Amino acid sequence: MNRIEKAAINNPARRALQRLYEVPTLLKLAGGPLPPGAKAAELGCGPGYGTKLILDRFRAAHVDAVDLDPYMITKARRRLAREMHRVRLAVGDATDLRTAFGAADSSYEAVFDFAIIHHIPDWRSALTETARALKPGGLFVFEEVTAHALARPSYRLLFDHPTEDRFTAEQFLAELPRHGLAVRGSLTRIRGDYLLGAAVRSR
Structure with a gap:
């Protein structure tokens, strides 16, 4: 992620869009908040704003949040200072939650991807790890x-994004069932550019 994109995700307009549109849309697609006591993981937490929304709006009891960038983890730690009894932050790879947190198979009730997987060169490995870490x-x-x-x-x-093997909305959706993930209900598509939804790990 280059300097321009870091500035973009750290500005108030991005936070407002996430708070006022993206999270309400995702809550609806997910069927509402998580069940009481739910443990969640966040892939690529950035400065921790999404992590706070997972706690407050999705009502997760605990969130493990990972990011490759130590600078972002430092910012997230500051933002979440009052929530650290409910959060673990780690510098690490979204394709390897086991190394970051010791996350065994079936560790989480939810995994969140706020526009991170398209940054990962081997994006399918992130879906493999998501499915592994999710409970049935x-x-x-x-x-x-x-x-x-x-x-x-x-x-x-x-x-600055990877240029090889990037996915269309259809390719992303087609990959989900290969990892035991079934789309839940409807999806939201914006101009063919953005895709929002929720998928359930098969039992």
């Missing part, structure tokens, strides 16, 4: 940026 019946809550958006000149000029 657990939720994978996702919002993703597709190849359609990443091909736009503005994205290519401003942001």
